[in-house]
Amino acid sequence: MPGFPLDNAAGRLLAEDRPGDNSQALGVGELALKLKRVVEDEFGHVRLRGEISGYKRVASGHAYLCLKDDSAVIDGVIWKGSVNTLAFQPQDGVEVIATGKVTTYPGRSKYQIVIDRMELAGEGALMALLEKLKAKLAGEGLFDRDTKKALPFLPATIGVVTSPTGAVIRDILHRLEDRCPTRVIVWPVKVQGDGSAGEVARAVAGFDAITGPDRPDLVIVARGGGSIEDLWTFNEEAVVRAVAACTIPIISAVGHETDTTLCDHAADLRAPTPTAAAELAVPVLSELRFQIDNYGARTRRCVHRYQERGRERLDALVRVLPKRDALLGPQRQRSDDLSARLDRGLERRITAARSTLDRAGGALRPSMLEAKLHTARTRFEGIWNLVRALGPQSVLDRGYAWVAARPEGGVVASAEAARKAGGLTLHFRDGTVEAEVGRAPASRPAPRAKPAPAEQPTLL
Known part of the structure; x- marks a missing residue:
């Protein structure tokens, strides 16, 4: 192929095995x-x-x-x-x-x-890690003093997060028993080594999740002293966040007085030792009783002092008050004056009443009473005669009758009403007559002249 030196091994175009070459091509x-x-x-x-x-x-x-x-x-x-x-x-x-x-x-x-x-x-790297984590959590506000909760004065139940086998729990229980016996719930955890941070964080969250009478009023997170590596569990972010998020007040008692962990910063109160945490958790019962007795004595003294001062003021007022006779003298005199005026008024009233009675007695003589009685009798007889003359019976005596419909018995006052009624009852002076309404006759006789009405008596 032109342009390619095929006889030169370094410049070959196609790869091929050469005699004596034991170097295989590798992928x-x-x-x-x-x-x-x-x-x-x-x-x-x-x-x-x-x-x-x-x-x-x-x-x-x-x-x-x-x-x-x-x-x-x-x-x-x-x-x-x-x-x-x-x-x-x-x-x-x-x-x-x-x-x-x-x-x-x-x-x-x-x-x-x-x-x-x-x-x-080395410890330098450990401290550098600790400072980085501390700055991070502080920036989130987990250590702010404004978020700290006040401890209850006398908690009924205390929750303790610690190892169940160490001396820490024994020291806490003994100290509580000496100061003020209190119900204690222990949540056992590992306080060092693999998985210890997760156990402590879950224990704090577990106490916070309890409801009802078993919910602690206070939680103590405790561990004995040790190196910074031994206490590192309480610097873990999970533990610090669990302590900061707990709604129950927490006392952190990790290590000795010189030991400080991030858990101490997140807790509501730091105790230098677990024993000190028990002392901070409850008051001394004997001191509390003494204080209550002292308050009772002070209260009684205050009451007695007020009584004594009141009695002194009363005695002072009594000394400056006027005598009884001086106070009641004018009232007594006025009472005597009013009594005398009352007697005179009663005498005048009796005399006036006697005069009125005498005048009334003169008007009640028998001759005057007989004249008034005769006049009243005459007026009564005239009114009675008038009533008899105007009554319905006197009209019937003169030959009239009144008509009632049957069976209702109502008065019939017109011919139309009589025709509608059909059956009639005629009431006369000496009895009644039943009648039926028939067809009217062709011609009617002329009505009789009404007799002259009797002379009505004159009212007196």
Whole structure:
């Protein structure tokens, strides 16, 4: 083929095996696998010291990061199972010592370390991590004094989050028994090691979720003294957030007086020791009784003092008041004057009444009474004669009758009403006659002249 030197091995266009050449062409994947085996066989497990950079945890639960120092960077991966066993939450900028297996990632032609265990590189790194977490939580307001809750004066139930086997719980119970016997509910947890932070956080949240009579009025989170690593559980973010979110007042009693954890900052009150937490939780019962008795005595003294002062004021007023005779003298005199005026008034009233009675008695003489009686009798007889003359019986006596319809019995006052009634009853002076209404005759006789009415009596 023109333009291509086919006889030169370095410039061949087509690859072909040459005599004596035992170097087979490798695929990229094959080379990657060979390199992977070489790296893993050569290094195996190593411990690397470096600073965490670019830490992130993905949805699958795995975590990816870089470890770097002044001269190099290596990628790292922590599988989900190992992430959950870490004793702290990795953060960028923290120097750590990572233990794991050096391997390669063929997909990117990169070498990396698969981290099985990670530890902080000394107390300096631990303190740096602590300060970072403290600044982060403080920025969220978890340590603000305005959010602190007041402790109950005399809690009926106290919840304690601590190890059930250590000396801490015994010290708390003994101190409470000495000061003021109180109901205690212990939520047993691990206070150190893997999973301890989760147990403490769940215990605090569990107390907060209790309702009804078993709900504690106060919670004590306690642990004995130890190194900063021993107390690190109470610096974990999960524990601090659980303590800050609890609606029950919390006393943090972690370590000794010089030990301070983030849990102390999030709690409503920090106690220097677990025993001091018990002292802060309840008052001394004997002192409380003495104080109540003292208040009772002061109350009684105040009552007596008011009585004494009232009696003194009353005595002073009595001394300045005028005598009884001086106060009642004018009233007595006025009473005597009114009594005398009443007697005179009664005498005048009796005399006037007697005169009126005498005048009335003169008008009641028998002759005057007989004249008045005769006049009244005459007027009555005249009225009675008038009533008899105007009554219906006197009209019947003169030959008239009145007509009633049957069977209703109502008065018939017209011919039309009589024709409609049909049956009639004629009432006369000495009885009644039943009659039926028939057809009227062709001609009627002339009506008889009415007799002259009798002279009506004159009313007197």
